[in-house]
Amino acid sequence: MSLPSHHPGDTLLIDYAGGGLCEGAALVVATHTAYCPGCRRMVGEMEAVGGALLDGIEPDETLSPDGLEALFARIDREEAGRPPRPPCQPAARPTAADAPRPLIPEPLRSYLGGGDLESRRWRFLQPGIRCIDLKAGPNVTTRLVRMKGGVAVPQHTHGDMELTVVLDGGFSDELGSFQPGDVAIGDPSIDHRPVSDPEGCLCLATTIGGLRLTGPIGRLFNRFMDF
Ligand SMILES: [Zn+2]
CATH class of the missing domain: 1.10.10.1320 (Anti-sigma factor, zinc-finger domain)
Structure with a gap:
């Protein structure tokens, strides 16, 4: 990978x-x-x-x-005055015996308390997008978000900061293509419309200060949407 x-x-x-x-x-x-x-x-x-x-x-x-x-x-x-550090060892080459990377790496796995993600209740956000709320406060929300393939999040900007890390699959927006491990940073200067890759996307997203929909329909529905 x-x-x-x-x-x-x-x-x-x-x-x-x-x-x-x-x-x-x-x-x-x-x-x-x-x-x-x-x-x-x-x-x-x-x-x-x-x-x-x-x-x-x-x-x-x-x-x-x-x-x-x-x-x-x-x-x-x-x-x-300290003894010199040992020279860096070359990284071990992966072998067929290496265990595959878990879908949810530590420390997030422990934070979730282990268990099967499928058995959890995924809350509906919009067609093709569901989430698990990990922390929901008045100003900060942290969620696991799962998108089916080819689904678009409505065009939006950010009240403060939005930090997203991809766990599986990927998505693209005006800023680039994001794959597992990539961090996408949104702020009030960024107005974007993320679209999931054909295989879908699982990510962890923390939003500070809320989101504001900016597309023509989005403006109308801002007050009703839970993003
Ligand atoms: Zn890095």
């Missing part, structure tokens, strides 16, 4: 590593890192730097520019 080609980007990874994302957004980023060794490594390095910074701060130290410079210098000195 190929590696993802759409990533959360540095800002979201930094926020994720620093614990600054809401639960639903963090779940999308964490799920992406299960597919993406590059982002997984970046998050690990950011967490290590954050930990080193916290370790280095005495309770009475303030983060003045001079203090921060001294702190980085100290981290550099401590790094220099």
Whole structure:
């Protein structure tokens, strides 16, 4: 299976590593890192730097520019004193004996509490689209969304941010084609109409600030639609 080609980007990874994302957004980023060794490594390095910074701060130290410079210098000195890291091992080539990737990777699988997705109640959203609500708050919703093949989500824009990671199948919109592991980021500047691939699509989506339908019919039905 190929590696993802759409990533959360540095800002979201930094926020994720620093614990600054809401639960639903963090779940999308964490799920992406299960597919993406590059982002997984970046998050690990950011967490290590954050930990080193916290370790280095005495309770009475303030983060003045001079203090921060001294702190980085100290981290550099401590790094220099450590034994060199072992060289990277080449990635093992997959073999026929390798287990196939589970449809739902960790940590999302544990978050769902295991069990068979088919046995769950999938709520109707529109013809060809059903969902399982994982978190539904006044401003943030996190859902598993399943689309049949060739189904279009109505044209819409975003109140704040929409983070979607593909788990199976795929979809395309004005921004590109999204396959398993890819993250699609929507914001108020993006007006799009995602269409599922012929084999359908299963994804995890966190929406902050709601969606607003923008097509001619959509505007009329905005108040009735539950997206
Ligand atoms: Zn990535």
